[in-house]
Amino acid sequence: MTLSALGIFSAAGAGGAAVAGAYELISTTTLGTAASFVTFSNLGDYASTYKHLQIRAVARSTRASNADSAIGLQFNATTSGYFWHELQGSGSAVSSSANTSQTSMRVGMLTAATSAANAYGATVIDLLDAYSTTKNKTFRSLTGATDLNRIRLTSGSLALTNSVTEIKLLDLFANFTVGSRFSLYGIKG
Amino acid sequence: MPTPTYTPLANVTLASTTSSVTFGSIPATYRDLILVFEGTVSTTTNVLTSLNGDTSTVYTRVQMTGSGSSASSSSGTHEGLYTVYGQSGERVFAQLQIFDYSATDKHKTALSRGHTSGAEVAARALRWPSTAAVVSLAASSTSGTFNTGCTFSLYGVIA
Numbered sequence: 001m002t003l004s005a006l007g008i009f010s011a012a013g014a015g016g017a018a019v020a021g022a023y024e025l026i027s028t029t030t031l032g033t034a035a036s037f038v039t040f041s042n043l044g045d046y047a048s049t050y051k052h053l054q055i056r057a058v059a060r061s062t063r064a065s066n067a068d069s070a071i072g073l074q075f076n077a078t079t080s081g082y083f084w085h086e087l088q089g090s091g092s093a094v095s096s097s098a099n100t101s102q103t104s105m106r107v108g109m110l111t112a113a114t115s116a117a118n119a120y121g122a123t124v125i126d127l128l129d130a131y132s133t134t135k136n137k138t139f140r141s142l143t144g145a146t147d148l149n150r151i152r153l154t155s156g157s158l159a160l161t162n163s164v165t166e167i168k169l170l171d172l173f174a175n176f177t178v179g180s181r182f183s184l185y186g187i188k189g
Numbered sequence: 190m191p192t193p194t195y196t197p198l199a200n201v202t203l204a205s206t207t208s209s210v211t212f213g214s215i216p217a218t219y220r221d222l223i224l225v226f227e228g229t230v231s232t233t234t235n236v237l238t239s240l241n242g243d244t245s246t247v248y249t250r251v252q253m254t255g256s257g258s259s260a261s262s263s264s265g266t267h268e269g270l271y272t273v274y275g276q277s278g279e280r281v282f283a284q285l286q287i288f289d290y291s292a293t294d295k296h297k298t299a300l301s302r303g304h305t306s307g308a309e310v311a312a313r314a315l316r317w318p319s320t321a322a323v324v325s326l327a328a329s330s331t332s333g334t335f336n337t338g339c340t341f342s343l344y345g346v347i348a
Binding site for chain 2 (some may be wrong): 021022023024025028046047056058087088089090091092093094116118119120121122124142143144145147148149150151155171176179180183185186
């Protein structure tokens, strides 16, 4: 079966995903110069609009002599108190680990200098109930790169009940390369 | 100004069995594509999603799976993005996310989450080592067919 003209079907009922208008792009940064971090600011402006936030990233690191680097996330400029658990597949085994009291939450993986050219890590991060003022902040992510032979699920938390105002994504070892892309979405609730 | 997205591009419900469903003429309007599959298959199979008609064995995969009694991880190469494993008589579900599908300076990276009732839950990272913009994709069953009633939904996400 072949559908050759997608526009014809664009009005067909979709089902199974977000209701139209419930998922919105807030901001995208595609780097024109390498940078050690990307910040989404003034997020308090959307407190009455969205319930959850999602970040989609396709990124690579300038980290020299290594195939990989990692994305760290900081919430409202908080630089301590991040906890998380990971479940990771390495291509040959599955393992789990935990980290406590970290300076950022490790949410994603990046390809780097010795990875194949044009190969990027992909990451989807969910910040659940990000505007709540009564709940500690919780995060989850799915990230992977076949060039690194790794796929990882992460969930974590920060013992802070403040509503979100800023999200900072950091390359934990070097700089995000030119072309790395980070997009922030709001989900209504 | 926030912009609504996660736009439905096409939705197919099979009225008869078939081994492949192709979405063509995908516009470059969006940044990511999300394919959602749900249904049943006629026999044990791999569901692969090939891009731009490329069915050579160049698509890489790394995955972790849980079978209900153990967890495992493996990697390999395939004739398409490995979307989900299917077994006859079981419900099969997958969400395949293809990032920056129109970029001409990036290989196409994808993430998938799949589930086959009675068999496994899985997460996968995938890559098509090509910088070509994706204009078509085909979800195919490597053995047997997709059964009547299977649904394939394709969404576009701007960025």
